[in-house]
Amino acid sequence: MSHFRESLESIVVSANQMSQIEGRIFEAGMPVAALMEKAAGIVATRIQQLYPFQKVSIGVLVGPGHNGGDALVVARELHLQGYSISIYQPFSKLKELTLQHARYTNSLGIPHHQTIQALQECELIIDGLFGFGLERSLTSDLADAVNLLNQWQKPVISIDIPSGIHTDTGAVLGAAVKATHTLCLGLWKRAIFQDTALEYIGKAERLDFGIPHSDVWAILGQNPLIQQITPTLARSFLPLPRPLVTHKYKQGHLLLICGSSRYAGGAILAGLGARGSGVGMLSIAVPTSLKPLLVSHLPEALIIDCPETETGAIAQLPSLSQYDIIACGPGLTQDAETIIEQVLQSEQPLVLDADGLNILAKLGISKISTRQNPTILTPHLGEFKRLFPSIENLDRISAVSEAARQSGAIVLFKGARTAIAHPDGKIWLIPQSTPALARGGSGDILTGLLGGLLAQSKQPVDKTVAIAAWLHSQAGIKAAKDKTELGVDGITLAQYINLAVSELL
Ligand SMILES: NC(=O)C1=CN([C@@H]2O[C@H](COP(=O)(O)OP(=O)(O)OC[C@H]3O[C@@H](n4cnc5c(N)ncnc54)[C@H](O)[C@@H]3O)[C@@H](O)[C@H]2O)[C@@H](O)CC1
Ligand SMILES: Nc1ncnc2c1ncn2[C@@H]1O[C@H](COP(=O)(O)OP(=O)(O)O)[C@@H](O)[C@H]1O
Ligand SMILES: [K+]
Structure with a gap:
């Protein structure tokens, strides 16, 4: 892919932004019908690549707006190529251009039906009910039709976005088409990155139909607020290549503060995540009784044995001044409150995870507001709710963006699709991942990896946080490919980080 085309690949837009971008194109003179012909023509070509066998019978769902218009153009082209097409068109009132296309597909003899049952024998469904113009919930008959379609469990290709999914929030509005494939038109829409929409989107693909860059920048600005991490961005954010003349302390010194007698594994896994980052020096502060265990798992790390509480948590920390980055939280238990107070006073960038976040929630999120250097919070949903009960x-x-704005921290909101927000409004999205990571210990690996990358990086902190999350997901994807979704334990995941890096280069 050329650099020119690739630069649109990272862009993620809302429905409103997409409609403004299109509006500029139309205002400049591009006929609406010509743009529809272009976009839908590319959809039809892609469908032919995916389903080249013309004997396949295809059902096409047609809505009242231009998404329906796209679907009719696709129906026409596939019909002319010899595919057997049946149209489901439940609306009698159509937008003018869509109406014209419907007249023509009718004249070609393609059957138009008002009930979805007529499509029951079709082997493939193309969904053009609604695109980014969906503004209210699907009503009863239509919702019933969509639910019935979903029960058939046929392959479904959605044009632009699965119908019924809100383009921005990813919420299901009444009912939504469960696609096996979504062909997103022109620019990625927000919903593609929302956990609530994932089960409906299937495999997502962006089809470029030649949107002028100037129109995109005119609406989004040169530094768009929301971007997904692409391999090109990931490559440019990595702390590579290393300078030839360097030494370990110049490649970052990370202090991990983690573990307790109850949760020893969290410290080991965070250490292994840091190992995967390639950080120059790794120090790990643990309760004194854990030291031999940590040394045996991480011989390269400097293990700092800390006095421990009666319950086996860290009671006291060494001086923190010599480290570039501190990452704190995995396995601490809630008894480590005093040390969280201490790390909050530190002058370095600070990553807080797991019990670090739970303790911060108790102390009050405002505790981080006086910190001079960035604080990075990495909550999953449960931790997020404890930290930000008002959101x-x-x-x-929107939630992660609001959390960053309220707290002044960079917030990495873990999930099936992790999102990262900077208090200035910038948002990074992680486009792919695997449920293989839904497993105790995956998050500890991320904390170590993130800390280790931050310690080495010369990039802005939010970019490094995003690349850590991206590498974490990629490592999971690669591990799951080799070992199945059941085979990605923390130690395995950590070993795949380096493979994710080397494949990127
Ligand atoms: N305008 C163009 O030429 C192009 C449009 N494109 C297509 O156009 C789509 C956007 O088209 P539109 O703006 O017409 O919007 P949609 O086709 O997404 O739907 C809007 C229509 O549905 C109605 N509607 C919304 N919610 C409804 C509900 N719950 N129940 C019943 N009716 C409902 C609206 O009143 C409106 O008539 C994109 O997603 C894309 O597929 C792309 O092909 C690019 C080119
Ligand atoms: N369904 C999923 N798909 C993709 N990634 C997931 C999924 N569920 C969890 N993850 C990822 O796995 C990690 C889990 O972290 P966390 O909940 O902190 O676990 P732990 O504390 O047990 O290590 C996060 O990075 C999260 O994004
Ligand atoms: K659609």
Whole structure:
């Protein structure tokens, strides 16, 4: 892919932004019908690549707007190529252009049906009910039709976005088409990155139909607020190549503070994540009784044995001044409150995870507001709710953005699709991952990896946080490919980090 085309690949837009971008194109003179012909023509070509066997019978769902218009153009082209097409068109009132296409497909003899049952024998469904113009919930008859379609469990290709999914929030509006494949038109829409929409989107693909870059930048600005991490961005954010003349302390010194007699494994896994980052020097502060265990798992790390509480948590920390980055939390238990107070006073960038976050929630999130250097919070949903109880009823992308704004921290919101927000409004999205990571210990690996990359990086902190999350997901994907979704324990995951890096280069 050329650099020119690739630069649109990272862009993620809302419905409103997409409609403004299209609006500029139309205002400049591009006929609406010509743009539809272009976009839908590319969809039809892609469907032919995916299903080249013309004997396949295809059902096409047609909505009232331009998504329906796209679907009719696709129906026409596939019909002319010899495919057997049946159309489901439940609306009598159509937008003018869509109506014209419907007249023509009718004249070609393609059957138009008002009930979805007529499509029951079709082997493939193309969904053009609604695109980014969906503004209210699907009503009863239509919702019933969509639910019935989902029960058939046929291959479904959705045009632009699965119909019924809100383009921004990814919420299901009444009912939504469960696609096996989504062909996103022109620019990635927000919903593609929302956990709530994932089961509906299937395999997502962006089809470029030649949107002028100037129109995109005119609406989004040169530094768009929301971007997904692409391999090109990931490559440019990595702390590579290393300078030839360097030494270990110049490649970053990370202090991990983690573990307790109850949760020893969290410290080991965070250490292994840091190992995967290639950090120059790794120190790990653990309760004194854990030292021999940590030394045996991580011979390269400097293990600092800390006095421990009666319950086996870290009671006291060494001086923190010599480290580039501190990452703190995995396996601490809630008894480590005093040390969280101490790390909050530290002058370095600070990553807080797991019990570090639970203790911070108790102390109050405002505790981080006086910190001079960045604080990075890495909550999963449960931790997020404890930290930000006032953020309710928002989709994940809006929620993480609001959390960063309220707290002044960089917030990495873990999930099936992890999202990272900077207090200035910038958001990074992680496009792919694997449920193989839904497993105790995956998050500890991320904490170590993130700390280790931050210690080495010369990039802005939010970019490094994003690349850590991206590598973590990629390592999971690669491990799951080799070992199945059941084979990605923490130690395995850590070993695949390096493979994710080397494949990127
Ligand atoms: N305008 C163009 O020429 C292009 C449009 N494109 C397509 O156009 C789509 C956007 O088209 P539109 O703006 O027409 O919007 P949609 O086709 O997504 O749907 C909007 C229509 O559905 C109605 N509607 C919304 N919610 C409804 C509900 N719950 N129940 C019943 N009716 C409902 C609206 O009143 C409107 O008529 C994109 O997703 C894409 O597929 C792309 O092909 C690019 C080119
Ligand atoms: N369904 C999923 N798909 C992709 N990634 C997931 C999924 N569930 C969890 N993850 C990832 O796995 C990690 C789990 O972290 P966390 O919940 O902190 O676990 P732990 O504390 O047990 O290590 C996060 O990076 C999260 O994004
Ligand atoms: K659709």
